[in-house]
Amino acid sequence: MSGYIPRDRAWHPVPLSPEYKTSVTRAPRFAPLAFDTTLSEETGPAFGHDILGERDNDLIHNFAASGESALGPRIIVHGRLLDQSGRPVPDALIEVWQANAGGRYRHKTEGYLAPLDPNFGGCGRTITDAEGRYRFRTIRPGPYPWPNGPNDWRPAHIHFSVFGRAFAQRLITQMYFEGDPMVPLCPIVRTISDPAAVAQLVAPLDMDAAVPMDALAYRFDIVLRGGRQTLFENRAEGM
Ligand SMILES: [Fe+2]
Numbered sequence: 398m399s400g401y402i403p404r405d406r407a408w409h410p411v412p413l414s415p416e417y418k419t420s421v422t423r424a425p426r427f428a429p430l431a432f433d434t435t436l437s438e439e440t441g442p443a444f445g446h447d448i449l450g451e452r453d454n455d456l457i458h459n460f461a462a463s464g465e466s467a468l469g470p471r472i473i474v475h476g477r478l479l480d481q482s483g484r485p486v487p488d489a490l491i492e493v494w495q496a497n498a499g500g501r502y503r504h505k506t507e508g509y510l511a512p513l514d515p516n517f518g519g520c521g522r523t524i525t526d527a528e529g530r531y532r533f534r535t536i537r538p539g540p541y542p543w544p545n546g547p548n549d550w551r552p553a554h555i556h557f558s559v560f561g562r563a564f565a566q567r568l569i570t571q572m573y574f575e576g577d578p579m580v581p582l583c584p585i586v587r588t589i590s591d592p593a594a595v596a597q598l599v600a601p602l603d604m605d606a607a608v609p610m611d612a613l614a615y616r617f618d619i620v621l622r623g624g625r626q627t628l629f630e631n632r633a634e635g636m
Contacts (some may be wrong), residue, residue, distance in 0.1 A: 402481050402622070409628060410588035417584045418545045428453070438565045444490040446524050453522050456495075456535035460518030467517035469498025469536030473606055473614040474572070476554060478528045482620045485529025490560040493533060494520040500539030509541050534612065537574070545584055552579035558621060568629040572617045575601045594628045 413424035452459040457467045474493075478486040496502050496519065499511035503519050523531050538553050554571045561567070573580050580586055580599060589595050597620075606614035620626045 402472050404622065404626075408591060408594050408626070414584075414588035416546070419590050420588070434563075434565055439563050441564055442490075442560070444488070444524060444560065446488075448582070449522065450522060454531075454533045456493075456517070456519065456521045456533060458534075461516035461519070465516045467497070467536045468514050469517075469539075471534070471612040471613050472537050473532060473534055473608065474532065474600065474617060475532040475603075475606055475614065476600075476618040478525045478531065478559065479529060479618060479620050481620065481626065485525070485527070486621065487525050487527045488530055489525045489529075490522060490523065491531050492520070492522040492558040492560075493555050495538040495555045496541055497536065498536050498539050500541030502541075511539065511541070529611055540579055548584070549584055550579060551612065552577045552583050557617075557619065559621070561621075568621070568627075570627055570629050571598060572615075573599045574615060575599055589628060597627055 408524075412420060414420045431527055450459075457471060461467060478489050478491065480486055494502075496515045497511075497517045501507060501509050501511040501516070503513060503517070518537065521533055521535070523533065525531050535555070538555065540550050540553050542548070542550050552573055554573050557570050557572060559568045571585075573586070577599075580595070586595055586598075589598075600615035600617040603614040603616040606616065608614070
């Protein structure tokens with residue numbers, strides 16, 4: 398086991414990044430205050446593999462009608478959840494959410510004109526196994542425009558949430574796809590100053606995990622902390 402690895406604060410974007418418009422109103426204007434945690438924050442939740450439904454990690458089918466499946470390129474997204482020393486983190490709840498193949502979310506305030514897919518809900522969950530591994534089946538999401546600059550588009554991405562041992566230990570990040578030319582154009586990605594931190598959010602194509610005649614695969618390992626930790630959007634809120 399290695400020793401304590403302090404957080405590299407240059408790794409994370411500064412909270413106020415005017416090119417990412419909503420960061421202007423979201424960024425804290427005052428120094429953070431420290432509050433004592435409550436018992437419920439420290440003792441819950443306790444997730445077990447028994448909470449999972451059979452299709453919870455299969456977004457191709459978990460909202461689809463019987464015999465139907467979601468539209469779009471079928472992919473597997475898999476990887477490992479690791480601590481700062483490269484050790485696996487087992488029994489962690491990982492939740493994902495994403496737009497459909499046309500770039501549209503199933504959300505009541507979604508305004509993009511791309512159509513909903515009646516067989517795609519856009520969210521799923523799983524729990525890491527003893528080796529820290531996780532795996533989802535889904536469709537590759539489409540890029541979508543968003544009201545930031547005059548013509549800003551999000552690259553294809555999947556949102557990830559990782560729960561730790563307590564409610565306050567929740568970290569949120571986004572995964573991008575290898576080879577997507579829109580990644581470096583994204584104003585949210587551009588809030589990350591270190592190219593190595595961006596690269597760690599880009600999942601490489603993994604043909605070894607692809608299923609012939611079924612699905613391509615992408616590998617996304619998540620490192621919880623340490624010098625090479627995954628960039629988390631909400632690190633300031635996490636414990
Ligand atoms: Fe998104």
